[in-house]
Amino acid sequence: MLPHIIFKQNKIIKIHNNIFYFLIISCPITLLTTTTVFLFRAILLFFCNNIFMNKKFTTQNQIINKLIQLIFILVGLELIAMSVTLFYAPHSIAAGGATGVSILLNELFNIPLAATLLVLNIIMLILSYIFLGKVTTAKITFGSIVLPAMIAITPKDMVIKDTFLSAVIGSIIFGVGLSILYRFDTPSGGTTVPPMIFKKYFHIRNANSLFVIDAIVCLGNIVAAGWEAFFLAILSVGLSTIVINYIETGIDKKQIIYIMSETHIEEIKDTVINNIDDIGGTYFNVQGMYSEDDKKMLMIVTESQNYGAILKIIRAIDKDAFILADSMAEVHNGSI
Secondary structure (H helix, E strand, O other), X not given: OHHHHHHHHXXXXXXXXXXXXXXXHHOHHHHOOHHHHHHHHHHHHHHHHHHHHOHHHOXXXXXXXXXXXXXXXXXXXXXXXXXXXXXXXXXXXXXXXXXXXXXXHHHHHOOOHHHHHHXXXXXXXXXXXXXXXXHHHHHHHHHHHHHHHHHHHOOXXXXXXXXXXXXXXXXHHHHHHXXXXXXXXXXXXXXXXXXXXXXXXXXXXXXXXXXXXXXXXXXXXXXXXXXXXXXXXXXXXXXXXXXXXXXXXXXXXXXXXXXXXXXXXXXXXXXXXXHOOOEEEEEEXXXXXXXXXXXXXXXXXXXXXXXXXXXXXXHHHOOOOEEEEEEEOOOOOOOO
16 A cells, blocks of 8 residues: 555655746746746645646546546636737627736737736735635645736737727626636636635635626726727626626526415325426425414425416416425526
8 A cells, every 4th residue: 555655655756846847947937036936836836746646636527527527617717818818808898807917008009918917927826825724825826826827828909990899799608707717716817816816814805805806997098099999898897797796696597486286285285296297396384474374385496498388287276276486596406
């Protein structure tokens, strides 16, 4: 057992050193400071230890799941890169965040987007390592490094000439990409770091800090590209937020229906089960507020498109039945 462990540790050190030297050779910007270099070394060693020494990565299915997650994360990062290089940057729209700062500096001083974003992300990684610890830093490192690379390899072309339409399409693509990263709990780094620091030390909500940062970046549009870009940037932030919220809570919504009937609850249950597919449910023992009589409440969870048919069944059996319905963002386990 001991030689096997020593072999795995040697393998970890070899992989970690190879990646570390590759970064030094291929990415000179990491040599800006000695602190940055050792930061990357610590983070890489942390990743290697977790991947090769943690038992949860040992089975084939778990490795496949991790690879699928990695593919989705890469897709999300590339969508963000496309929104920046193909829709925002060609029209000089800085819609908040570190990518927005990169667009502003590119517009004002013609500094490459990818280089600016990489430098900003490295600074944020250093701050994260100092104030938030190595675990949080390791969590945001992948997105912080890969996103600038994606922006560097994605062409900067004006695919849509209309500025307003470009802002709308870019916002939708950006929102979809960011939603994928949120789904897999993989931040893209950048301006997500200061809000985490403010929350840890000053108990300020992440959303409030991030709103202020995005607002400051959007205001920069006035100096860099004028008032039109400023208003389009605000529109883009709003649309992206709507897209993110919809994807996280609205794509696969379910309907939950609570039903109370004085004498027909069993008939309603049986009829719904026999006529509607993809449903789940249970009974609750409840008590009437006024009568204080013990009763049964039927709870049904189903696809949204089944709501009308279920309502029709209930009304046909008992037109006086009490019905309470609501939308559910997600349902896990069960039959649906």
